[in-house]
Amino acid sequence: MELNAKIPEGPLEQKWDRHRFDMRLVNPANKRKYQIIIVGTGLAGASAAASLGELGYNIKAFCYQDSARRAHSIAAQGGINAAKNYQNDGDTIFRLFYDTVKGGDYRAREANVYRLAQVSVDIIDQCVAQGVPFAREYGGLLGNRSFGGAQVSRTFYARGQTGQQLLLGAYSALAAQVAAGKVKVYPRTEMLDLIVVDGRARGIVTRDMVTGKLESHLADAVLLCTGGYGNVFYLSTNAKGCNVTATWRAHKRGAVFANPCFTQIHPTCIPVSGDYQSKLTLMSESLRNDGRIWVPKKPGDARHPNDIPESERDYYLERRYPSFGNLVPRDVASRAAKKACDEGYGVGESRYGVYLDFGASIQRLGEASIRERYGNLFHMYDKITGENPYRQPMRIYPAVHYTMGGLWVDYNLMSNLDGLFVLGEANFSDHGANRLGASALMQGLADGYFVIPYTIGDFLAKHPPSPVAADHPSVKDAERGVRERSEKLLAIDGKRTVDSFHRELGILVWDNCGMARNEAGLKDALKRIPELRDEFWKNVRVAGAAESLNQSLEKAGRVADFLEFGELMCRDALTRTESCGGHFREESQTEEGEAKRDDENFCFVSAWEFQGVGKEPALHKEPLEFEYVSLTQRSYK
Amino acid sequence: MKIKLNVWRQPSSEASGRFEPHTVENVSQHMSFLEMLDVLNEQLVLEGKDPVAFDHDCREGICGSCGFTINGIAHGPEAGTTVCQLHMRKFKDGDELWLEPWRAAAFPVLRDLIVDRTGFDSIVEAGGYISVRTGSAPDANSIPISKESSDSAFDAAACIGCGACVAACPNASAMLFTSAKASHLGLLPQGQPERWRRTQSMVEVMEEIGFGHCTNHRECEAVCPKEISVDFIARLNRDYIQASLGRGSK
Ligand SMILES: Cc1cc2nc3c(=O)[nH]c(=O)nc-3n(C[C@H](O)[C@H](O)[C@H](O)COP(=O)(O)OP(=O)(O)OC[C@H]3O[C@@H](n4cnc5c(N)ncnc54)[C@H](O)[C@@H]3O)c2cc1C
Ligand code: SF4
Numbered sequence: 023m024e025l026n027a028k029i030p031e032g033p034l035e036q037k038w039d040r041h042r043f044d045m046r047l048v049n050p051a052n053k054r055k056y057q058i059i060i061v062g063t064g065l066a067g068a069s070a071a072a073s074l075g076e077l078g079y080n081i082k083a084f085c086y087q088d089s090a091r092r093a094h095s096i097a098a099q100g101g102i103n104a105a106k107n108y109q110n111d112g113d114t115i116f117r118l119f120y121d122t123v124k125g126g127d128y129r130a131r132e133a134n135v136y137r138l139a140q141v142s143v144d145i146i147d148q149c150v151a152q153g154v155p156f157a158r159e160y161g162g163l164l165g166n167r168s169f170g171g172a173q174v175s176r177t178f179y180a181r182g183q184t185g186q187q188l189l190l191g192a193y194s195a196l197a198a199q200v201a202a203g204k205v206k207v208y209p210r211t212e213m214l215d216l217i218v219v220d221g222r223a224r225g226i227v228t229r230d231m232v233t234g235k236l237e238s239h240l241a242d243a244v245l246l247c248t249g250g251y252g253n254v255f256y257l258s259t260n261a262k263g264c265n266v267t268a269t270w271r272a273h274k275r276g277a278v279f280a281n282p283c284f285t286q287i288h289p290t291c292i293p294v295s296g297d298y299q300s301k302l303t304l305m306s307e308s309l310r311n312d313g314r315i316w317v318p319k320k321p322g323d324a325r326h327p328n329d330i331p332e333s334e335r336d337y338y339l340e341r342r343y344p345s346f347g348n349l350v351p352r353d354v355a356s357r358a359a360k361k362a363c364d365e366g367y368g369v370g371e372s373r374y375g376v377y378l379d380f381g382a383s384i385q386r387l388g389e390a391s392i393r394e395r396y397g398n399l400f401h402m403y404d405k406i407t408g409e410n411p412y413r414q415p416m417r418i419y420p421a422v423h424y425t426m427g428g429l430w431v432d433y434n435l436m437s438n439l440d441g442l443f444v445l446g447e448a449n450f451s452d453h454g455a456n457r458l459g460a461s462a463l464m465q466g467l468a469d470g471y472f473v474i475p476y477t478i479g480d481f482l483a484k485h486p487p488s489p490v491a492a493d494h495p496s497v498k499d500a501e502r503g504v505r506e507r508s509e510k511l512l513a514i515d516g517k518r519t520v521d522s523f524h525r526e527l528g529i530l531v532w533d534n535c536g537m538a539r540n541e542a543g544l545k546d547a548l549k550r551i552p553e554l555r556d557e558f559w560k561n562v563r564v565a566g567a568a569e570s571l572n573q574s575l576e577k578a579g580r581v582a583d584f585l586e587f588g589e590l591m592c593r594d595a596l597t598r599t600e601s602c603g604g605h606f607r608e609e610s611q612t613e614e615g616e617a618k619r620d621d622e623n624f625c626f627v628s629a630w631e632f633q634g635v636g637k638e639p640a641l642h643k644e645p646l647e648f649e650y651v652s653l654t655q656r657s658y659k
Numbered sequence: 660m661k662i663k664l665n666v667w668r669q670p671s672s673e674a675s676g677r678f679e680p681h682t683v684e685n686v687s688q689h690m691s692f693l694e695m696l697d698v699l700n701e702q703l704v705l706e707g708k709d710p711v712a713f714d715h716d717c718r719e720g721i722c723g724s725c726g727f728t729i730n731g732i733a734h735g736p737e738a739g740t741t742v743c744q745l746h747m748r749k750f751k752d753g754d755e756l757w758l759e760p761w762r763a764a765a766f767p768v769l770r771d772l773i774v775d776r777t778g779f780d781s782i783v784e785a786g787g788y789i790s791v792r793t794g795s796a797p798d799a800n801s802i803p804i805s806k807e808s809s810d811s812a813f814d815a816a817a818c819i820g821c822g823a824c825v826a827a828c829p830n831a832s833a834m835l836f837t838s839a840k841a842s843h844l845g846l847l848p849q850g851q852p853e854r855w856r857r858t859q860s861m862v863e864v865m866e867e868i869g870f871g872h873c874t875n876h877r878e879c880e881a882v883c884p885k886e887i888s889v890d891f892i893a894r895l896n897r898d899y900i901q902a903s904l905g906r907g908s909k
C-alpha cells in the first residue's frame with residue numbers, strides 16, 4: 023500500500039492557499055444533492071456539521087450522549103492556542119508552528135502543522151462572534167495566558183471551562199443548522215460499523231441506544247469525529263463513554279491506524295484512591311504556573327506535608343530542569359513524577375503521588391489572587407479529596423489524558439479509504455508524539471470549521487451524487503455482523519462483569535505501555551492481551567436484552583474493541599525502539615535519563631493495516647521530511 | 660459504611676415503575692455517589708439481574724449528563740454539585756436513600772433513572788444562537804466588551820443543561836435553563852441583532868413542548884449545580900414583554 027500524504031507543492035506558507043485555489047468546487051445548486059454522515063458532535067464534529075450545513079450539504083450527525091452538547095470536548099479546562107500575538111510578545115504563525123513541531127518531538131508533518139497555525143487566528147474570531155465569553159481585560163480586549171511551558175502568551179481561555187464554552191458555541195451553530203433543516207442530529211445513537219462499497223466509505227450501521235434498533239445510514243462521504251482512545255487504559259481523564267469503536271471498526275474495514283502508541287500522560291491529576299475508582303480527574307496544567315512540585319527527601323516519609331521543613335523537600339523539577347523548572351512539557355513532568363514514586367519518594371496512602379504546593383505563591387500573592395486564578399479547581403479538588411489545597415499541598419499523579427495516534431489521514435484529512443474523513447482527536451495528524459497544552463481544541467476546530475469545508479468539496483466534486491442501494495450486499499453484510507456480535511455478547515452468560523475485564527486490560531496496558539515501555543513488558547502484554555480477550559469472549563456476563571436501553575451491552579461492545587486495539591498499541595510501541603515524546607522506551611535514553619530519539623531509523627509515521635484479529639498487522643511507513651525546522655534533541659535543562 | 664437504597668426501576672417509557680430496595684455494603688467515604696452505584700451494578704450483574712440505568716459521562720460536573728433526585732432533592736444534598744461530584748463522605752453509615760428520575764411531563768422516563776431531555780435541544784434550536792457563518796467573523800478584538808458584561812454573560816453561559824431546575828420546579832418550568840441561554844447571548848453586543856426574536860421564539864417553543872410557567876418558587880436556583888441566578892429569569896421576562904410589544908421587529 024502506498025500512503026500518499028498529498029502535501030501540496032510550494033513554499034510552506036503558501037501551500038494551503040495554493041491548495042485552496044487548486045481544489046475543485048461544488049456548484050452551490052449541487053451541494054444539496056449530497057448526503058454527508060458525521061459521527062461525533064465534539065468540537066471537530068459539531069464545527070464540521072455546522073459549517074457543511076451552512077454550505078448547503080445535507081448532514082446527519084450522530085453522538086452517543088443524549089445531546090450533541092455533551093461530547094467529551096465539554097470537559098476541556100485550560101484553553102485554546104492561537105497565533106494572534108495580541109500580547110505583542112513576539113508570537114507569530116511560524117513560532118506556533120515551530121513550537122508544535124518541536125513539542126511533538128518531530129513526529130508530525132510540517133505542512134499540516136503550519137496550516138493549523140495559520141487557521142488558528144480565524145478560530146478565535148469565529149468563536150468570539152458566536153458569543154464565546156473568553157476572558158477579557160478591563161479595557162475590554164481579550165486576555166491571554168501562557169500555557170504548558172510556552173514562552174509566549176497565546177492561550178485564550180474561558181475561566182476553567184474553555185472546552186465547555188467552545189463546544190456550546192459550536193453546538194449553537196449546529197442548532198442553527200438543525201433549525202434551518204440542513205442537519206439532523208441523532209443523539210443516543212452509536213455507530214457500530216462502517217459500510218464500505220467498492221473501496222469507498224458509503225455509510226454506517228448504528229444502534230439506537232434507547233430501543234436497540236439497528237439501522238444503516240448511507241451517504242456520499244463519512245466523517246469520523248469520534249475522539250480519542252484513552253479509555254483503553256480504563257482509568258483516564260476521558261469521559262466514561264469515550265471509546266475506540268468507530269475508528270477501530272473503520273480500521274477493520276481497511277483504514278490504516280497511525281502511531282497508536284503515542285499517548286499522552288498528563289502530569290497533574292488527582293491520584294487513584296481505591297479499587298472502585300471509575301475515572302481520574304485532571305487538575306489543569308495552568309496550576310503549574312504557580313504551584314511547586316516536590317517530594318520528601320527521605321523515602322517513605324509519612325509526616326504531614328506541612329510538618330516537613332523546607333530543607334527536607336526535593337523540588338525535583340526545579341533541581342533537574344533549572345531553566346524550565348515546574349513548567350517542563352507534560353511528558354517530561356510525568357516521567358519525573360513516576361521516577362520519584364518508583365524510587366520510593368511518593369506521598370499519600372498509595373505512595374503514588376507527589377505534592378503540588380501553593381504555599382509560596384499564597385505567601386507572595388495572597389490567598390485572594392490564588393483564589394481568583396484557580397478557585398474552581400481548588401474547589402473541585404476539595405470536593406473530591408476532602409482536603410483543602412489552600413492549607414496543604416495538593417497530591418497529584420500523572421494520568422492518561424489524550425491520544426496523539428489515530429486513523430491515518432492525508433493533508434485533506436481523508437483516510438486511505440476513499441470518502442472516509444477523520445477529524446479531531448480521532449486522527450493522528452498534527453501533534454506528533456506529544457501534544458502541547460491548549461492545542462487539541464485548536465486542532466478540532468481547525469479541522470471542522472476551516473479545513474474540511476474545502477477539502478470535502480474537492481472530493482465530492484470528483485464524485486457526483488450516487489446513491490447506494492439499501493440492500494447492497496456490503497450493507498447487509500455489515501448489518502448482519504453487528505447483529506451477530508450483540509447476540510454473541512449476550513449469549514455468553516459467563517462469570518465476570520465487563521468492567522472487571524476493562525479494569526484488567528487497563529492495568530495491563532498501563533504497566534506495560536504507559537509512561538515507560540520496554541521490550542520484555544511489551545512482549546508480555548502482547549501475550550496476555552489475546553488471552554484476556556479469549557477469556558472475555560468465553561466468560562463475560564452481559565445483562566439485559568438487545569432490543570432495549572442496555573448500558574451493559576454498550577459497554578461490552580466497547581471493551582471488546584479495546585481488547586483488540588490494545589494489542590495494536592503495544593505492537594506499535596514494541597516496533598518503535600526509539601523514545602520520542604510520550605513514547606518512552608527505557609532502552610533508548612540519554613545518560614541523564616531523558617528520552618532519546620532515533621531520527622536515523624524512526625523518522626516516519628507507523629501506519630498499521632489490519633490483517634485479522636490475532637494476526638500480525640502489516641506496517642506501512644510514511645517518511646517524515648523536515649525542511650523548515652531542524653531536528654534537535656529537546657532540552658528543557 | 661452501609662447504605663440502603665430504594666431505586667426507581669422502570670424498564671421503558673411505556674412500562675410502569677416502582678422502587679426496588681438494595682443495600683450496598685463496604686461503601687468507602689472517598690467514593691463518588693456514582694461509583695457507589697457502579698459497585699451496586701457489578702453486584703446486580705453477577706446476581707443475574709439488570710443493573711440500574713443512569714446517565715453519566717464526564718463525571719466531572721461539566722457535561723450535564725448525570726442527574727436524579729436523592730430523597731427528593733435534585734442532584735442530592737450538597738449545594739452547587741452535580742450527582743457525579745457528590746461524594747459518600749456526605750452520608751453516614753446506615754443512611755436510607757430514595758433515588759428517582761427527574762419528574763416532568765416534558766422529560767419522559769426512558770429507563771430507571773434516565774429521562775429524555777431532548778426538549779432542551781429544541782429550545783436552543785428555536786434561537787439559542789448567534790447567526791454567524793463560518794469564516795465571516797470580524798477580528799476578535801474589533802469589538803471591545805467590558806469585563807463586567809463578559810463576566811455576567813459567562814455566569815449565564817455556565818449552565819450545563821442538566822435539567823435539575825425543571826425537576827425541582829413545582830410547575831416543571833424550564834425558565835432557568837432558557838433564561839440562562841438567552842441571557843448569555845443577550846448580554847453580549849454580538850447577541851443584540853437577534854435578541855428580541857430569540858427571546859420570543861425560545862419562550863414559545865419552551866411552552867409548546869410542555870414545560871410549565873414560572874411562578875417564582877425559586878426551587879430551580881436552589882438545586883442548580885452551577886448556581887445560575889433567578890435574576891436571569893427576571894431579565895428574560897423583561898425582554899419577553901418588550902419583544903411582545905414589538906420591539907426590534909420591523
Ligand atoms: C479533562 C480534559 C481536559 C482537556 N483540556 C484541554 C485543554 O485545555 N485544551 C486543549 O486544547 N485540549 C484539552 N483536552 C483535549 C481535548 O478536550 C480533546 O482532545 C478534544 O476536545 C477532542 O475533540 P473531538 O471533537 O475530537 O472529540 P470529542 O469531543 O471526544 O467528541 C467525540 C464525539 O464522538 C461521539 N462518538 C464517539 N464514538 C462514537 C460512536 N461509536 N458512535 C457515535 N458517536 C460516537 C461522541 O458522542 C462525541 O460526540 C482536554 C481533555 C480532557 C480529557
Ligand atoms: S440552569 Fe442549572 S439546573 Fe438548569 S439545566 Fe442549567 S445547570 Fe442544570
Ligand code: FES
Pocket residue numbers: 714715716717718719720721722723724725726741742743744
Ligand atoms: S457526568 Fe457529566 S456532569 Fe455529571
